[in-house]
Amino acid sequence: MFGKRESKTGPYASVLGIFKRQKRKNKPLTVVGDGSQRRDFTSVDDVVIANTLACNHKEKLNSEIFNVGSGNNYSILEIAKLISNNIEFLPARIGESKETLANITKISKNCTAGRKYWYAIGMPTINESFHLVFFLIFLFSENV
Numbered sequence: 001m002f003g004k005r006e007s008k009t010g011p012y013a014s015v016l017g018i019f020k021r022q023k024r025k026n027k028p029l030t031v032v033g034d035g036s037q038r039r040d041f042t043s044v045d046d047v048v049i050a051n052t053l054a055c056n057h058k059e060k061l062n063s064e065i066f067n068v069g070s071g072n073n074y075s076i077l078e079i080a081k082l083i084s085n086n087i088e089f090l091p092a093r094i095g096e097s098k099e100t101l102a103n104i105t106k107i108s109k110n111c112t113a114g115r116k117y118w119y120a121i122g123m124p125t126i127n128e129s130f131h132l133v134f135f136l137i138f139l140f141s142e143n144v
Contacts, residue, residue, distance in 0.1 A: 003044030019083055029084050033092030035077025038099040040069040069102020
């Protein structure tokens with residue numbers, strides 16, 4: 001998950017927060033392992049919107065579970081290369097997940113209104129590369 005107040009340091013920092021901090025300080029972006037790990041990046045704003053929509057849904061959702069995400073994932077190295085050519089590789093971490101990808105079929109059918117960033121980070125429309133670049137422009141243009 002990413003957002004304005006995401007952690008940029010410490011053991012719970014997101015890779016996007018770390019990249020923001022490193023880019024702002026003109027440091028190399030640190031990629032763990034070979035960078036082939038794939039992540040489904042989700043805006044905290046979309047998580048809040050999804051929860052609000054679920055709470056206010058006109059039909060009872062009967063405590064159903066809905067995945068919130070973009071429905072697409074990108075490799076860490078792919079993200080890093082779009083941000084900077086100054087990349088440093090760190091040793092792989094044991095037990096790190098190789099891939100995260102939210103199945104958003106159910107939420108897309110039930111709670112479609114109010115998505116703020118989903119189209120920017122991967123809802124399939126014109127061209128996936130365009131959406132990834134748009135996502136990075138949005139991410140790095142906000143006040144960090």
